[in-house]
Amino acid sequence: MYADRAGRLWRIAEMCARCAAAIPDCRVLDTAPPPARTTPATTGQAAQTPAVEREPAGSTAADGVAAVFSDHGPAPVSGASSSPATTGSVPHARATSPGGTSRRAKRWGKIAQRIVPHDLEPDVLRLELIELGDAFRAYQQRTEPDLALLADLHERKARAFRLWADVSGDGSLRHEAHRAEKAAQTTREMHANRGGRPVGDTAAGNHPVVERLLTRQQAVHARTVLAYVQAHAPHPEAEVRLAVLMLTLRAARAGTGNVTGQDLTGWLPDDAERVLQQLVDADWLRLPGTVTEVMASRSEDPVAVTVPTLLPEQPRPFTFGKTTRARISGWAxxxxxxxxxxxxxxxxxxxxxxxxxxxxxxxxxRLGRAEDGGLLLDQAAAFCALPPDQVAEHAELLVTADWLTEADTAGDRLRGQLAERVLPLGGLL
Known part of the structure; x- marks a missing residue:
């Protein structure tokens, strides 16, 4: 059964599956069962009226003609008696494919807000576009992301849209293919940054993949914050610099952030109150009350502190968004x-x-870039507010705390490696 363009007049006809698939807005009412093969076809059967010459099923009894379909049983004229011998059995409803997709869903589809034409050639391209649209929609329903799978989908989309553009001559399809290529590349990088590399012998394949807390780009932003804190801390001592770093990460986006006394004592167990007062006295930090009130605050009632140099009306030192800010703050x-x-x-x-x-x-x-062979000792010392000759002592403390597996300060560089337990915190140079 198919309709005119306005969808008001419907016609019914018998046709093969290929013809039905080629007609827009065609609705298959039913399918005929296969003909019985118990006896050879007789001359009378062979002489039946061809399907294309039969009247539509909507003919009335006044026409005196019964519609005959491929089940070889004539439909009775209204008013005539019927019997099992003269009435064909009603065919069963069309079955769906094992995946639950009907023939119409296989003929039609939508991807990237575009309708896949029913007559698109080659047929393999049409089917690929339809399957891709279904795959993207299925991915959106997932409860957990799979970046490797998403990158594969983007790559398939890029190939399919390039071929579609070649077939149709539509330049916008080629632009969409280029966007899909970039999306695939970005997703691959995100997956590599998020997963890192296997620990130990990668060829053996027996080691788990390190799940990184920061992506490569987020690690770049983290190093930007470290450099900013080193340059803008109001006092050079290590305790002040550590507090400035943690408070900067809380207020990096809007110039304000919540903090509790427990946060401060966790960062600086013995000097929190003194350092907080130093920051207030230097007008680097503004509090809604007193330092004592901030130190007494708890997680259920945090204090909103303000860093004037990070307020929106000031020049913005950072370009990352709220998600990256939260991720870097959690990392620190x-x-x-x-x-x-x-x-x-x-x-x-x-x-x-x-x-x-x-x-x-x-x-x-490993510490530092491969070509550098470690970290410059004077730069590490300057960030930590230490003389260069004292870096070795603090590096050994990190070795005993199982933060570094080894530390060497020979020459002008700090060489070493993060312990396996803290590899997820590595910054991915």
């Missing part, structure tokens, strides 16, 4: 609050060195 909190570092009762300078080493590692955990 994990480093500063590391359980084994806390157990060693390390100073603020040692915690700053832990942050600096974590932010400047390669995917395999």
């Amino acid at each position: 909190q994990k480093v500063v609050g590391d359980r084994k570092i806390r157990k060693k009762k390390t100073t603020a300078a040692t915690r700053l060195l832990a942050l600096y080493t974590a932010a400047h590692t390669r995917p395999d955990g």
Whole structure:
């Protein structure tokens, strides 16, 4: 059964499946069962009226003609008696494919807000576009992301849209294919950054993949924050710099952020109140009340503090969004609050060195870029507010805390490697 363009007049006809698939807005009412093969076809059967010459099923009894379909049983004229011998059996409803997709869903589809034409050639391209549209919609229903799968879908989309553009001559399809290529590349990079590399011998394939807390781009932003704090802390001592770093990450987006007394004592167990007062006195930090009130605040009632230099009307030192801000802040909190570092009762300078080493590692955990062979000793010392000759002492504390597996300060560089337990915190140089 098919309709005119306005959808008001419907016609019914018998046709093969290929013809039905080629007619727009065609609705298949039913399918005929296969003819019985128990006896050879007789001359009388062969002489039946061809299907194309039969009257539509909508003919009335006044016409005196019965519609005959391919089940070889004539439909009775209205008013005539019927019997099992003269009336054909009603065919069963069309079955769907094993995947639950009807023939119409296989003929039609939608992808990237575009309708896939029913007559698109080659047929393999039409089917690929329809399957891709279904695959993207199925991916959107997933509860957990799979970046490798998503990248594969984008790559398939790029290939299919390039071929579609070649077939149709539509330049916008080629533009969409280019966008899909870029999306696939970006997704691959996200997957690589998120997953890192296998620990140990990658060829053996027996080692788990490291799940990184920061992507490569987020690690770049983290190093930007470290450099900003080193340049803008109001006092050079390590305790002040550590507090400035953590508060900057809380207020990086809007110039304000919530903090509790528990946060402050976690960062600086012995000096939190003194350092907070120093920041207020230097007008680097503004509080809604007194320092004592901030120190007494709890997680159920945090205090909103303000960093004037980070307010929206000031020049913006950072370009990352709220998701990246939260991720970097969480990363810094994990480093500063590391359980084994806390157990060693390390100073603020040692915690700053832990942050600096974590932010400047390669995917395999080695410190510094491969071509540099480690971190410049004077730069690490300047960030931690230490003399260069004292970096070795604090690096050894990180080794005993199982933060570094080894540390060497020979020459002018700090060489070493993150312990396997903290590889997820590595900054992916």
